[in-house]
Amino acid sequence: MMRRFFLIAVPYAWLLALFLVPFIIVLKISLSDTALAIPPYVPTVEWGQVREFLSQLDFENFVWLTQDDLYWKAYLSSVQIALLSTLMTLAIGYPVAYAMARAPEEWRATLMMLVILPFWTSFLIRVYAWMGILSNEGFLNQFLMWTGIISAPLTILNTNAAVYIGIVYAYLPFMILPIYATLDRMDASLIEAAEDLGCSRVSAFWLVTVPLSRNGIIAGCFLVFIPALGEFVIPSLLGGSRTLMIGKVLWEEFFNNRDWPVASAVAVILLLILIIPIVLFQRNQQKQAEAEP
Amino acid sequence: MPEKIFAPWNDPDQKPLIRFQNVTKKFGDFIAIDDLSLEIYEREFFALLGPSGCGKTTMMRMLAGFETPTSGSIELAGKNIVPVPANKRAVNMMFQSYALFPHLTVWDNIAFGLKRSKMPKDQIAARVDEMLKLTRLGKFARRKPHQISGGQRQRVALARSLAKAPKLLLLDEPLGALDAKLRQDTQFELMDIQETTGTTFVIVTHDQEEAMTVASRVAVMDEGKLIQVATPDRIYESPESVYVADFIGDVNIIEGRASKQGEDLYRVDWAEGQAPLVATSDREFSEGQTCHLAIRPEKIAISAEKPAEADNAVQGSILDIAYLGNLSTYHVELPGGMIIKAQTANTRRLSRRSFTWEDTVWLSWTATGAVLLAE
Numbered sequence: 001m002m003r004r005f006f007l008i009a010v011p012y013a014w015l016l017a018l019f020l021v022p023f024i025i026v027l028k029i030s031l032s033d034t035a036l037a038i039p040p041y042v043p044t045v046e047w048g049q050v051r052e053f054l055s056q057l058d059f060e061n062f063v064w065l066t067q068d069d070l071y072w073k074a075y076l077s078s079v080q081i082a083l084l085s086t087l088m089t090l091a092i093g094y095p096v097a098y099a100m101a102r103a104p105e106e107w108r109a110t111l112m113m114l115v116i117l118p119f120w121t122s123f124l125i126r127v128y129a130w131m132g133i134l135s136n137e138g139f140l141n142q143f144l145m146w147t148g149i150i151s152a153p154l155t156i157l158n159t160n161a162a163v164y165i166g167i168v169y170a171y172l173p174f175m176i177l178p179i180y181a182t183l184d185r186m187d188a189s190l191i192e193a194a195e196d197l198g199c200s201r202v203s204a205f206w207l208v209t210v211p212l213s214r215n216g217i218i219a220g221c222f223l224v225f226i227p228a229l230g231e232f233v234i235p236s237l238l239g240g241s242r243t244l245m246i247g248k249v250l251w252e253e254f255f256n257n258r259d260w261p262v263a264s265a266v267a268v269i270l271l272l273i274l275i276i277p278i279v280l281f282q283r284n285q286q287k288q289a290e291a292e293p
Numbered sequence: 294m295p296e297k298i299f300a301p302w303n304d305p306d307q308k309p310l311i312r313f314q315n316v317t318k319k320f321g322d323f324i325a326i327d328d329l330s331l332e333i334y335e336r337e338f339f340a341l342l343g344p345s346g347c348g349k350t351t352m353m354r355m356l357a358g359f360e361t362p363t364s365g366s367i368e369l370a371g372k373n374i375v376p377v378p379a380n381k382r383a384v385n386m387m388f389q390s391y392a393l394f395p396h397l398t399v400w401d402n403i404a405f406g407l408k409r410s411k412m413p414k415d416q417i418a419a420r421v422d423e424m425l426k427l428t429r430l431g432k433f434a435r436r437k438p439h440q441i442s443g444g445q446r447q448r449v450a451l452a453r454s455l456a457k458a459p460k461l462l463l464l465d466e467p468l469g470a471l472d473a474k475l476r477q478d479t480q481f482e483l484m485d486i487q488e489t490t491g492t493t494f495v496i497v498t499h500d501q502e503e504a505m506t507v508a509s510r511v512a513v514m515d516e517g518k519l520i521q522v523a524t525p526d527r528i529y530e531s532p533e534s535v536y537v538a539d540f541i542g543d544v545n546i547i548e549g550r551a552s553k554q555g556e557d558l559y560r561v562d563w564a565e566g567q568a569p570l571v572a573t574s575d576r577e578f579s580e581g582q583t584c585h586l587a588i589r590p591e592k593i594a595i596s597a598e599k600p601a602e603a604d605n606a607v608q609g610s611i612l613d614i615a616y617l618g619n620l621s622t623y624h625v626e627l628p629g630g631m632i633i634k635a636q637t638a639n640t641r642r643l644s645r646r647s648f649t650w651e652d653t654v655w656l657s658w659t660a661t662g663a664v665l666l667a668e
Contacts, residue, residue: 111654193392195379197406197457207405211396 017225023271030264031057041260061265070249071266075273078246081235082161082228085167089224090217092168093175097216098209100176102185112180115173127166127237134238158240166234175220183209183215192196215288222281230270246270299509300524301334308334308371310493311356311461316365318351318517325351326362327517338487338494340502340508344540348517349497353463356495357386370460380409385459389466393438399449400425400434401606401615406457425454427486440453444475451483457489468503480506480583501541513537529589535666538587543622545593545633547586551578551665560584564629570605574665585666590636592662595623595648596655603657608631611652623648625656 032041033056043056065071100111118126133139134157141153156162158165186209194204232247239245246266254263301307309332318326325348330561333339341349354360355367358379366373374382385406391401403424422494425431428448433441438449449469454462467483468476484507487494498504504511505525512522513536521528521537532538535546547570549563554571559578561570563586570586578584599606612632613624616639623635648654 004611108635187390187392189388189390189392190394191358192379193388193394194405195359196384196386197453198356198380198409200380208394212394214396 016069026264026267029260030059030061030262030268031059032261033058033060034259034261039260040258061261062269064262065265065269070244071246071269074246074249075269077244078229078231079273081163081167081245082225082231085164085171086221086225088164088168089171089175090221093172094179094213094217096172097176097179097183100180102188108184113222114177117279118173123170124233126170127233128195130162130166130169130238131157134165152165157238158243160239161241162238163235163243163245166238167224167228167231168187170234171224174223174227179213179216182213186212188269215284218280218284222277222284226274226277226281299336301337302332302510303334307334309333309368310337310370311495312366312368313352314366314368316355316362316367318348318355318360319363326355329517329519331512331519331522333493333495335493336491338484338496338507340504341495341497341510341514342504342511342540343499345423345499345515347514348509350465351517352432352514353386353465353495353497356461357384357463358382373577383460384463384465385454385457386465387450387454387467387478389469391438391446391470393446393449393453395438398435398437399430399441402438402449403453403465405453410457416602420456424456427455427489428586430454440531442446443470444479447471447479455486455492458490459492460516461493461495464494466498466582468500469498476503483507505541513540515540526664530664532587532664532666534668535585535587538664538666543590543636544633545588545590547588549586550581552580552582553578558660559584560575561665564627564631567607567627567629570661570663571660572665573660574603576665576667578665578667582667585668586663587666588633588658588663590622590634591620593633593635593656593658595635595637596657597647600657604657604660605663606657607633608653608655611648611650611654612648614648625654 008135029041030228032043034040035042038206045053095114100108100115102181103111131138135141136153136157138157141150145153147216156165190208191204194208195201195289199207230247231245232251235243236251239248250263250270252268253259253266257263287291295358311331311333313329313331317324318330327348329348329352341352343349351360355362358374358377361375367375367491369382369384373476374384394405397405400421403421404417413419421434422431422463425434425566428451430445430452431446433445433449436444441449443563447470452606453465463611464483464637471479480503483494487507489663496507498505510522511525511528513520513528515536521533528537528541532541538544539546547561547563549561551559551561554560557573557575559572559574561572561584563570572586594600594603599608607627609625611623612626615622619639620636621639623637624632626637627633
């Protein structure tokens with residue numbers, strides 16, 4: 001009995017210490033007021049004055065988020081960018097995963113390696129590399145001018161286009177891997193059966209392959225959409241001053257304005273927005289587990 | 294008027310439904326099918342039988358349209374179907390893995406092929422219901438494949454492949470995934486369904502018993518060639534080669550030298566110091582030609598005393614007894630070390646069995662009981 005209790009207690013203590021406690025701290029800061037102090041907010045918890053401490057907390061910062069249109073515009077534009085880049089990642093990732101699953105058996109390990117390989121380099125360095133590629137004097141413009149397709153360099157860096165390129169590039173493996181896993185598991189005779197029953201190659205793909213990889217598609221989309229929504233590094237390095245994403249707003253609120261309470265309120269709202277797709281994702285995973293024969 | 298026996302292969306006026314003409318199929322350097330010609334008739338239940346890698350699955354996949362022959366032609370009802378893609382052939386296949394669509398219900402699986410044709414909706418529903426009735430699946434129409442048993446899945450696969458009323462139905466090891474008891478029942482069910490629908494069935498199997506049970510004709514294959522094509526009883530009782538005799542059922546092969554004794558009768562000298570054996574054969578053997586005598590264990594009688602009027606009799610001692618319930622197989626060692634299998638039906642209860650281990654017994658068989666084969 002004791003043993004079992006400890007076995008369960010350890011992971012729960014872990015979750016409590018590393019997820020719930022930080023969240024409560026952030027929530028608490030979001031209910032505080034900004035101040036010129038260290039830490040830069042009041043009230044702070046002091047022993048014996050819990051009642052006084054609680055009375056100073058309020059929802060002022062959350063009200064503020066609705067008053068300045070910067071915030072809801074940033075949320076909306078984040079959702080839009082995350083949604084669009086998820087669809088683009090799907091459009092690129094699905095064919096890649098399909099090709100991998102159809103590749104000869106002896107190639108697959110190598111192809112899988114190539115998908116995972118970028119993870120071995122720092123994410124930041126890879127984003128900086130894209131700055132080198134996309135800038136006005138970058139490799140891409142030099143190459144396009146060399147081939148004669150364009151005569152003047154294209155402005156890609158510091159626009160939303162660069163943000164889309166960056167997100168699609170960074171999260172592509174998260175789309176490819178779950179789709180590949182479902183396609184790889186699929187019985188090849190199902191496609192033959194569909195063709196045998198009168199399907200063309202194309203209709204067999206839409207009627208059999210796509211529905212059977214549905215779970216992989218959903219998993220991949222969530223794995224891209226959820227982190228892309230709060231993305232900060234890519235919009236701040238590749239995006240321009242007009243790129244509005246909530247991750248960037250949060251960072252500026254925190255470090256430039258040193259307004260920890262508002263930044264915390266932004267973070268809490270972001271979390272609430274993310275909970276919806278996360279719950280949907282969990283439900284999908286659960287349904288998938290139940291459907292397995 | 295007596296009912297005519299179904300044997301279109303003996304009728305020169307009959308046109309075959311399928312005609313393989315000098316078909317060769319190579320995969321790289323490997324020759325899967327070697328210059329093979331074969332005719333299959335309408336309403337036949339035709340079995341392709343052979344060990345794995347003999348080319349039987351390749352034959353089936355060429356009929357379905359998943360493989361194209363390297364050379365030669367395949368005709369279906371007089372038309373060359375080699376250039377016709379799989380989805381345009383009036384041929385359907387039941388896959389070994391069943392290949393049921395896991396995301397569709399039983400009903401939708403059966404309707405899948407019908408929906409691809411331009412059939413009106415109410416006709417599709419009627420046809421699916423007809424198929425459900427034929428395969429006794431009515432109760433499971435709304436279930437998904439993973440919610441039904443293996444035997445039911447097998448019937449869904451059959452219903453789905455029959456739904457489009459194909460001219461030819463291909464069955465790839467259809468009963469391979471079922472347990473022995475269910476397999477037997479399903480064999481008879483398959484035969485019933487074949488008869489009711491009047492569809493031509495081609496079945497691929499490595500299970501000789503299954504082929505013998507269901508088929509009107511059996512083709513024994515090895516290394517991309519047809520070794521013998523005949524009715525199950527002819528395959529069993531009159532094999533044309535040692536390979537077929539050995540592949541189908543249990544057999545004793547005795548090697549010896551043949552010499553003519555009279556009309557269709559041969560003497561076989563097979564071992565030093567042993568009396569020669571006699572066997573009838575309508576095949577010609579030259580004097581002293583090496584031959585193989587193939588005798589089925591159930592054609593051999595076993596007795597304690599030397600039988601007075603036997604064409605062939607040899608003495609030996611019982612080495613092993615395999616008790617199979619309805620039958621017992623005796624492994625009898627002859628003085629030269631050769632082991633002959635003899636089978637008797639257990640018409641008596643076990644306690645009154647006449648022979649036991651180490652007993653000296655006589656084995657005997659008639660001159661017509663064995664088949665004399667050249668190779």
